[in-house]
Amino acid sequence: MAELAPGTTITRGSRGEPTVIVDDLHVVYRVYGAGGDKGTAATALMRVFRRQRRPGVREVEAIRGVSFVVNHGDAIGIIGRNGSGKSTLLQAIAGLLPPEQGCVYTSGQAALLGVNAALLDDLTGERNVVLGCLAMGMTPQEAKDSYQSIVDFSGVGDFIEYPMRTYSTGMAQRLRFSIASAKSHEILMIDEALATGDANFRAKSHEKIVSLRGEAGTVFLVAHNLAEIESTCNRVIWLEKGKIIRQGYDVPAIVDAYLEATGGEPRRRDTPQDAEHSATP
Amino acid sequence: MKERVREAGGPGTLTDDPVAPDASGTLPDEPLAELAARYKLRPSAARPGVLGYAGQLWARRHFIVGFATARNVAMYTEARLGQLWQVLTPLLNAAVYYLIFGIIIDTSRGVPKFLAFLITGIFVFNFTQRAFITSSRVITDSLPLIRALPFPRACLPIGYVLIELQQLVMSMIVLAAIVLGTGEPLTWYWLLAIPALLLQAVFNVGMGLFLARLGAGADDFGQLMPFLVRTWMYTSGVMFSISTISFLKARPTLTYLFQINPAAVYINLMRNAILKTQRDAWPGSQPYNTAKCALYDVKGMNLENSAYCHGTVTMNQLWLYGAGWAVFALVVGFVFFWQAETRYGRG
Numbered sequence: 255m256a257e258l259a260p261g262t263t264i265t266r267g268s269r270g271e272p273t274v275i276v277d278d279l280h281v282v283y284r285v286y287g288a289g290g291d292k293g294t295a296a297t298a299l300m301r302v303f304r305r306q307r308r309p310g311v312r313e314v315e316a317i318r319g320v321s322f323v324v325n326h327g328d329a330i331g332i333i334g335r336n337g338s339g340k341s342t343l344l345q346a347i348a349g350l351l352p353p354e355q356g357c358v359y360t361s362g363q364a365a366l367l368g369v370n371a372a373l374l375d376d377l378t379g380e381r382n383v384v385l386g387c388l389a390m391g392m393t394p395q396e397a398k399d400s401y402q403s404i405v406d407f408s409g410v411g412d413f414i415e416y417p418m419r420t421y422s423t424g425m426a427q428r429l430r431f432s433i434a435s436a437k438s439h440e441i442l443m444i445d446e447a448l449a450t451g452d453a454n455f456r457a458k459s460h461e462k463i464v465s466l467r468g469e470a471g472t473v474f475l476v477a478h479n480l481a482e483i484e485s486t487c488n489r490v491i492w493l494e495k496g497k498i499i500r501q502g503y504d505v506p507a508i509v510d511a512y513l514e515a516t517g518g519e520p521r522r523r524d525t526p527q528d529a530e531h532s533a534t535p
Numbered sequence: 536m537k538e539r540v541r542e543a544g545g546p547g548t549l550t551d552d553p554v555a556p557d558a559s560g561t562l563p564d565e566p567l568a569e570l571a572a573r574y575k576l577r578p579s580a581a582r583p584g585v586l587g588y589a590g591q592l593w594a595r596r597h598f599i600v601g602f603a604t605a606r607n608v609a610m611y612t613e614a615r616l617g618q619l620w621q622v623l624t625p626l627l628n629a630a631v632y633y634l635i636f637g638i639i640i641d642t643s644r645g646v647p648k649f650l651a652f653l654i655t656g657i658f659v660f661n662f663t664q665r666a667f668i669t670s671s672r673v674i675t676d677s678l679p680l681i682r683a684l685p686f687p688r689a690c691l692p693i694g695y696v697l698i699e700l701q702q703l704v705m706s707m708i709v710l711a712a713i714v715l716g717t718g719e720p721l722t723w724y725w726l727l728a729i730p731a732l733l734l735q736a737v738f739n740v741g742m743g744l745f746l747a748r749l750g751a752g753a754d755d756f757g758q759l760m761p762f763l764v765r766t767w768m769y770t771s772g773v774m775f776s777i778s779t780i781s782f783l784k785a786r787p788t789l790t791y792l793f794q795i796n797p798a799a800v801y802i803n804l805m806r807n808a809i810l811k812t813q814r815d816a817w818p819g820s821q822p823y824n825t826a827k828c829a830l831y832d833v834k835g836m837n838l839e840n841s842a843y844c845h846g847t848v849t850m851n852q853l854w855l856y857g858a859g860w861a862v863f864a865l866v867v868g869f870v871f872f873w874q875a876e877t878r879y880g881r882g
Contacts, residue, residue, distance in 0.1 A: 346579075388595075
């Protein structure tokens with residue numbers, strides 16, 4: 255936590271106390287409509303008569319027995335290939351996805367800044383800002399007070415008066431990130447929130463994350479941009495198929511091992527802050 | 536770092552673990568649950584008590600209202616006529632039902648001011664119908680929102696009922712115009728429409744919560760819902776007066792059950808509030824008069840005379856039933872929904 259912003263107060267606990275404990279966590283998705291039979295009414299009827307379970311229902315074990323303890327002041331990067339369970343893990347920690355087995359204990363409500371922080375596409379940016387603030391538990395007055403700074407930070411400009419379905423992917427993401435980061439949280443989880451922003455916004459949001467990290471006790475970061483992980487996190491967890499492959503405080507070593515295993519080249523670290531050298535765009 | 540030895544597998548292969556799963560001493564020896572208890576950490580997916588949950592909901596009241604208003608605004612953004620549809624939809628509904636049940640099939644059976652009677656019934660029932668159908672799908676429809684933000688999930692069904700209530704207010708203005716247009720007088724009784732609607736809204740919230748949990752499990756229920764609701768509509772006296780059904784005349788118990796069913800209760804509360812002809816014809820609203828009641832019994836078509844018969848449910852009892860259903864539905868629905876609070880995120 256080298257970049258802890260000066261003058262920030264940590265609301266609870268002191269460095270070293272656990273804030274998040276994940277105890278043998280299993281998360282299972284039930285997917286309906288996954289293939290299986292011909293999908294006609296006749297085959298469905300036969301199934302009912304034979305008292306068979308719907309073959310279309312598949313259970314996907316997204317997280318398979320993960321345990322770790324996170325202490326106050328940790329910034330944890332989570333790496334892994336697509337579909338390895340990174341986002342699911344964060345959702346489970348935030349209490350948004352119920353565990354099938356095991357438990358997640360937290361010291362407070364964990365806030366998740368995700369790519370799919372759902373907003374209403376048919377509504378204007380303005381209404382989305384206010385609604386997003388209210389959903390995070392702000393009072394109408396607080397929402398009003400934060401409105402201008404959210405809009406300024408997002409940099410969507412005049413588009414704020416347009417319905418969100420007219421936004422480009424990057425613009426929508428900027429607005430979502432700006433809304434979600436308007437509140438300071440004890441446990442903050444950032445899930446690929448910055449992947450589609452332009453260079454200018456990435457720089458701005460990196461600063462914002464660092465300052466949020468100062469205010470929050472604990473930060474989780476999911477990113478494919480390994481430079482972002484190395485410059486922000488003091489600890490890293492490598493997930494593969496819902497299990498922890500490696501974890502620890504030796505961030506560069508684990509990142510390198512991950513890169514080798516996935517077929518990438520080890521990162522050059524001559525210019526560690528330079529986003530141009532990230533392994534994945 | 537660069538000289539690190541490749542422990543296993545070539546680049547791009549992860550079929551067998553490249554590195555053995557490693558806890559690297561970061562897990563303490565004591566059971567994690569005890570550690571959590573020692574530092575007073577709480578399960579992230581924990582469910583608060585019933586009262587605590589109600590408190591959380593109250594804290595998010597601005598979100599619920601904002602969500603409902605926003606959805607209402609968003610509903611017609613793609614339409615050229617925009618918000619005008621809020622008025623046009625109930626008007627067209629009224630026109631269709633009048634065409635079918637007023638002209639093609641004559642079900643008026645001597646009900647005075649049948650058009651006003653019919654449209655009141657349809658609008659009031661439509662509120663409950665739409666609230667039921669949308670609530671039973673609310674969890675499935677809102678999965679992205681549920682998986683993105685933590686908030687008490689009951690916000691969603693409550694918000695959906697609120698959306699329907701806001702739509703209903705628009706319908707009520709249309710209704711008032713139609714009712715006055717048919718020659719019904721504007722009286723102080725009209726004020727009773729407000730408590731009647733509020734009781735119905737509470738009932739809908741309670742049932743909405745109940746149905747939201749049922750519908751969250753499997754989509755089959757959501758598919759079935761429209762049929763159940765339509766059957767309910769045809770038995771609740773929306774398009775006919777329960778007092779005119781000859782089948783029911785010799786069966787007081789059955790009549791009683793028909794009259795106290797919540798849909799009939801709220802419809803009749805509204806009709807008695809805004810329609811003088813209905814109020815005057817409500818069974819039991821006049822002192823008992825054998826001769827006049829017999830006239831109603833014999834002819835069956837002369838609804839005005841039914842006021843002189845013994846009422847199955849008096850107007851005051853109607854209010855009691857209205858309040859009773861509302862409280863009952865709210866308590867049962869709220870507790871039922873709350874019990875599954877932590878399970879709604881699962882697909």
